[in-house]
Amino acid sequence: MTRLRPRQSAATAAPPLANSASSLTAGAWNIEANYPNAPLQNDWYHSALANSIAGTDLYPGSDIIDGADIVAFFNSNLGTPGCLEASTWYYGLDNNPGPNQIDFLNVFMHELSHGLGFSNFVNEGTGEVFAGLPDAYMAFTLDNATGKIWNTMTPAEIQAAALRNGQEVWNGARVTASAPSVLGPLVLLSLTSPAGLAGEYEYGTGSFGAVPTPANFSGNIVNGLDAADAPGPSPNDGCTAFTNAAAVAGKIAVVKRGACAFVVKAKNAQDAGAADVIIGNNAAGGAAFGMGGTDPSITIPAISVSTALGDSLIAAGSATGGLAGSPTQLAGADAQGRVRLYAPTTYEPGSSISHYDTAASPNLLMEPAITSTLAASRNVDLTAALFEDIGWKTELSVAGCGEGSGAPATLVSGVYLASPVFACANTAKNKGAFQSCSTQYFNVLRDAGVIDGAYKGRFASCAAAGK
Ligand SMILES: [Ca+2]
Ligand SMILES: [Ca+2]
Ligand SMILES: [Ca+2]
Numbered sequence: 001m002t003r004l005r006p007r008q009s010a011a012t013a014a015p016p017l018a019n020s021a022s023s024l025t026a027g028a029w030n031i032e033a034n035y036p037n038a039p040l041q042n043d044w045y046h047s048a049l050a051n052s053i054a055g056t057d058l059y060p061g062s063d064i065i066d067g068a069d070i071v072a073f074f075n076s077n078l079g080t081p082g083c084l085e086a087s088t089w090y091y092g093l094d095n096n097p098g099p100n101q102i103d104f105l106n107v108f109m110h111e112l113s114h115g116l117g118f119s120n121f122v123n124e125g126t127g128e129v130f131a132g133l134p135d136a137y138m139a140f141t142l143d144n145a146t147g148k149i150w151n152t153m154t155p156a157e158i159q160a161a162a163l164r165n166g167q168e169v170w171n172g173a174r175v176t177a178s179a180p181s182v183l184g185p186l187v188l189l190s191l192t193s194p195a196g197l198a199g200e201y202e203y204g205t206g207s208f209g210a211v212p213t214p215a216n217f218s219g220n221i222v223n224g225l226d227a228a229d230a231p232g233p234s235p236n237d238g239c240t241a242f243t244n245a246a247a248v249a250g251k252i253a254v255v256k257r258g259a260c261a262f263v264v265k266a267k268n269a270q271d272a273g274a275a276d277v278i279i280g281n282n283a284a285g286g287a288a289f290g291m292g293g294t295d296p297s298i299t300i301p302a303i304s305v306s307t308a309l310g311d312s313l314i315a316a317g318s319a320t321g322g323l324a325g326s327p328t329q330l331a332g333a334d335a336q337g338r339v340r341l342y343a344p345t346t347y348e349p350g351s352s353i354s355h356y357d358t359a360a361s362p363n364l365l366m367e368p369a370i371t372s373t374l375a376a377s378r379n380v381d382l383t384a385a386l387f388e389d390i391g392w393k394t395e396l397s398v399a400g401c402g403e404g405s406g407a408p409a410t411l412v413s414g415v416y417l418a419s420p421v422f423a424c425a426n427t428a429k430n431k432g433a434f435q436s437c438s439t440q441y442f443n444v445l446r447d448a449g450v451i452d453g454a455y456k457g458r459f460a461s462c463a464a465a466g467k
């Protein structure tokens with residue numbers, strides 16, 4: 001059995017969340033390999049997980065150095081001069097922060113999840129594994145470009161794979177099985193005419209205008225035409241006032257990238273009465289791209305498309321289509337339904353790979369940044385499924401009641417099964433009211449087949465005893 005303390009290595013320190021400026025960070029304090037019952041030999045495990053699998057506290061004791069499994073740092077300076085001054089922590093447990101408050105529970109659950117197993121110990125910057133061994137997280141990380149699993153790859157292969165945005169995925173059965181219950185459909189630009197262009201296409205979005213959705217981005221697609229002079233020498237670059245406002249009014253205008261800012265093109269389309277705008281790439285073989293820029297007066301949605309599609313739309317002069325959810329692909333998963341890991345094209349130490357991709361939608365707890373729609377008190381989306389893939393056994397537990405029930409802690413949708421009982425505890429005026437509230441919920445679980453009748457009785461009496 002081998003134990004090491006990876007926190008002493010900068011490579012494995014989980015970074016602070018982007019939107020909470022070193023407010024909190026947590027990670028495995030000790031890591032273990034080749035401990036009793038280890039599912040994989042010669043792979044590191046977070047010590048909390050190793051303890052769980054071994055069935056014993058491998059390094060017991062309350063000493064922070066030798067006994068600790070997870071160490072978390074909390075920043076009490078949040079909201080003071082120089083530290084996110086406009087923000088304060090929200091410490092409620094209902095995921096209901098007020099304006100300018102950062103939900104502590106979501107941040108805490110995110111960071112604690114890193115410490116429970118949601119991170120690797122490899123340095124993607126050099127490709128070097130930690131102290132000569134790969135880890136259990138790497139054993140479930142798949143590089144779609146080569147078909148290789150990360151704990152079998154050379155340092156050079158790891159270094160290259162880490163930067164392949166969209167190609168690194170979680171190769172675990174539980175996460176893949178849960179993904180359709182958590183992620184929405186991948187939204188694509190779907191064209192129905194002309195026949196030669198009919199099909200589904202990826203698109204990019206911008207930092208200005210309304211968020212493009214299937215509801216606001218659909219209809220006839222026509223060219224937005226402007227003068228062929230300075231600053232935009234092409235009649236398709238949208239750099240000056242459109243000359244065919246009557247033709248584009250209420251429709252989706254197409255223009256080409258280059259010669260002026262994206263916001264200039266979008267504003268000219270809006271001023272001509274267009275309902276939406278498509279900006280085609282102008283680089284040879286270019287893909288859909290992200291569009292920067294700010295102009296609060298732009299209210300129409302804008303998307304970008306590849307050079308090939310943009311040029312084809314301009315050549316056709318008229319097309320029909322709009323944004324639509326893919327019938328087969330999930331937002332944030334590959335074509336096989338495996339959930340993507342965060343792999344930005346520039347290495348982000350401690351953040352790359354050890355998160356789900358920001359492409360996931362709805363947003364996930366383990367994306368690199370905490371977002372406003374998360375509610376970790378009730379739903380941990382695909383987090384618990386990943387834990388189960390790496391060897392955790394989750395079990396429904398209510399204040400210590402539940403061992404042996406066989407019921408998982410969460411539904412496949414990530415809904416945390418115990419949270420309604422805690423809600424009962426929070427709202428009940430007395431013990432009788434709590435008993436009645438929680439028993440009603442246990443009945444629901446029993447009727448849904450999550451627990452059997454015997455366990456329902458045991459949960460109810462155990463919960464009532466205030467255990
Ligand atoms: Ca311990
Ligand atoms: Ca022009
Ligand atoms: Ca997302």
Ligand SMILES: [Zn+2]
Nearest residue numbers: 014114355368
């Ligand atoms: Zn994180």
